[in-house]
Amino acid sequence: MKQEILEAVKKAKEQTKPRNFTQSIDVVINIKDLDVNKPENRFDEEVSLPNGRGKDVKIAFIADGELAVQAENAGADLIITKKELEDLGKDRKEAKKLANRHNFFVAQADMMPLVGRFLGPVLGPRKKMPKPVPASAKPEPILERLRSTVKVRIKDQPVIQTLVGTQEMDEELIAGNIEAVLSILDRNLEKGRSQIKSMYIKTTMGPVVRVI
Template sequence: MEQEQILTAVKQALEKSPQRKFSESIDLAINLKNLDMNQPQNRIDEEIILPNGVGKLIKIAVFAKGETAQRAKGAGADYVFDPEEINVLGEDKARTKTLAEEVNFFIAEAAYMPLIGKTLGQVLGPRGKMPIPLTPDKDIVQIITKSRNSIKVRSKDKMTFHISIGRKEMDAVKIAENIETIVNRIEHRYERGLYNVRSVYVKTTMGPSVRVI
């Protein structure tokens, strides 16, 4: 789709948004069509790297030890848990739920993924927060950097779903580029492309919706 078309919709959404004393997010409402969402293969559950980030702090937690833990701290991870703390978190469901709501991305050395699945999976799994596995061939610093510009897109079994893709104070062009990246990803997700997209709307938190496509 035309980038100019997206940019026009973004500018209209920003212009129509009332002035507020707090920072508003930029949200997309995506409506699919002609899909059986009871079929898991039709559901979207992807991590998408945005070219301009989301305009806010992304919190990251890492399960690692030794040099990897030190490099994660150096890269700015908000939490670095020693693997011995996994069982402790598993016994403290309230703390784990708080972390799951606060942290955007979890990363874990691959060796600890089975234990995390067993002890924390019930909390992290339904929220789409199971850790990104860190295998020996991957660089923790690169994964943290990548995650800061990523969002989780999950439709579950719904034809309509919502995504926060930026902040109101971001440049309109950068917001439009983020939207284009998401729409292109969804278009290539389905064999029939945009035929399976009924509509896409953009809005600020408190503003009216503007149709993108």
């Protein structure tokens, strides 16, 4: 299947018109023989793409004290302190903006009850509740991993759509990322990737190209 993936990625890149921004490349996978009404058939996982996302990822760190300082030094896009967390709880509009602007949230474990109280109503529905980390955690490896992470989920339809790179990335690198996404199917589906009904590659604004 690797050859088919490579050819489809190449075709998707060739067929997209030039835009004044770097377009993302997504893989769309339709799954057969899967009853999504059964909770055990739904999943929501994070995949670390071996060749990166090719795009900037915005990460907010909710922390105080030493962890906040280290997270800032490590390049987190936003630091939210305990006081700022409480302020966001009173300003739902700002909280929503912040939730939409950032891809991932990480929180100091002992601040999670406050996060749930003040940001939970905004982050929960967006599937962006923070990953708790101890106050002694080292932010660098956490940020590095999240910068190459995408979500792979099946919810109310037997379809997966996720980012696997950008149009500027080499086809081989994108194919490697798609392979990482397919390995999630092997783990979560009874018959693994043999349950793929069809698979497509598409750029943000370009046409859909069928792989299988």
